[in-house]
Amino acid sequence: MTVRVLAAGDHFVLNRLLVAALRREAPTGLEVAELTLPWPVEPFGRVGEVQEASDVEDALIGALRGVEVCVTQMAPLTKRVLAAAEDLRLFCVTRGGPVNANLAAATEAGVAVTFAPGRNAVATAEHTVALLLAATRRIPQTHADLASGVWRGDYYRYDNVGPELAGSTVGLVGSGAIGSRVAAILRGFGAEVLVHDPYAGLAEHVELPELLARSRFLSLHARATPETAGMIGAAELSALPRGAVVVNSARGSLLDYDALCDALDSGHLFGAALDVFPEEPIPPGSRLLRTPNLVMTPHLAGGSKQTAANAARIAAEEVGRYLRGEPLLHLANPELRQLR
Known part of the structure; x- marks a missing residue:
């Protein structure tokens, strides 16, 4: 038949x-x-x-x-x-x-x-790490300057350079197919990886407050559910060490984007990188389009x-x-x- x-x-x-x-x-x-x-x-x-x-x-x-x-x-x-x-x-x-x-x-x-x-687990994991590196090493900003004919030596000032992954602590919120691959890649860089995922039963699992307090880098990989909506807001971002970097390639609903912009504007965060947004495409006039030290890609991590x-x-x-x-x-x- x-x-x-x-x-x-x-x-x-x-x-x-x-x-x-x-x-x-x-x-x-x-x-x-x-x-x-x-x-x-x-x-x-x-x-x-x-x-x-x-x-x-x-x-x-x-x-x-x-x-x-x-x-x-x-x-x-x-x-x-x-x-x-x-x-x-x-x-x-x-x-x-x-x-x-x-x-x-x-x-x-x-x-x-x-x-x-x-x-898309492998593709998204690779893109996540690329975003993390791009935000930490100011790659898009320095490229844009050079492409416009501007050589800025001030990027090399101590206060303008970011941390290395090697020896740093990276906190992952979620450890599914993507998060677990991100963890493996980051360990290859020599980073210490902490995971907050109460459903995974992992030995590396820590409670969210501890993860935030210890993480120089934070990467989101949780599913979008009513329980995870807005789970990273102003209080959570302020709990990160000053100079931290935040990456979200999971779902826009996980993160309070106004709070993220506030943390970048104030200098509390060194940088952030986003592949997902609360509204896609990003509407004209969004704060995201004028916030400093922010790297963005149009939902193409996978x-x-x-x-x-x-x-x-x-x-x-x-x-x-x-x-x-x-x-x-x-x-x-x-x-x-x-x-x-």
């Missing part, structure tokens, strides 16, 4: 990667159609009742007619889409979490939703060719399990564990 699949890729997780991974997993028995979504050329946003999706409900509804399986990164699985997709049974999201899928509505409609944990390939592979493996009637490995709505 032929199973109809929609590969709804974009300009990062390309359709050719999705299709190739599906063909490797199931060389026969698939009829694959393609729909190309506009991300990241067009930013994601709220679509209907879901977050971080491409605004393509109408196109998706048309493409899902008669389709049993959809593999995508940014397509919105909303109530409206589910109501129109009568044949859909499996929706594979090629991201670390299915934030673009209405899980309750999908469960009610009998549609299993999977995701791709760890797809962007590597390997991440895109991993995402396609993980999703295709779930499709293979579905076709063979095996339990799905990364099922977001486990109420639908038995599908075929």
Whole structure:
């Protein structure tokens, strides 16, 4: 029996990667159609009742007619889409979490939703350390000066240079797939790594107040939950030693950005580096655009060719399990564990 699949890729997780991974997993028995979504050329946003999706409900509804399986990164699985997709049974999201899928509505409609944990762990860990180094060594600022024809020797003044990683203490908030890789890289630099993660049961775990008091560098890797929202605010930043560096490549909701700007403006923090923000894109007039000693990248820490390939592979493996009637490995709505 032929199973109809929609590969709804974009300009990062390309359709050719999705299709190739599906063909490797199931060389026969698939009829694959393609729909190309506009991300990241067009930013994601709220679509209907879901977050971080491409605004393509109408196109998706048309493409899902008669389709049993959809593999995508940014397509919105909303109530409206589910109501129109009568044949859909499996929706594979090629991201670390299915934030673009209405899980309750999908469960009610009998549609299993999977995701791709760890797809970007290596890329994000590497980018995190790059941000940490860039903020500490003032790399973007010095490059901009040189590119504009200005040679500033004052960067070498004692008060303007940052600490070395070797021999410094780095505090990590969260120790999942990304945080644990960051820890391994930093230990290679000779840093002492402390971890605050009450759910991991690690020997290095310390309570947050101790971690803040001891850490010259602070890097955030916790999940975005109601409990972690705003967990690093003015009080936590002031608890860091003067001259500390803060990095956030996890989620914008973890950090109070006004408090961060205050700490940078006052000189309490030596620097900070951000890949995620409370509002994306950053709105014009944001304090972040005029705060000193701040390095920013536009939510691209997970962007590597390997991440895109991993995402396609993980999703295709779930499709293979579905076709063979095996339990799905990364099922977001486990109420639908038995599908075929």
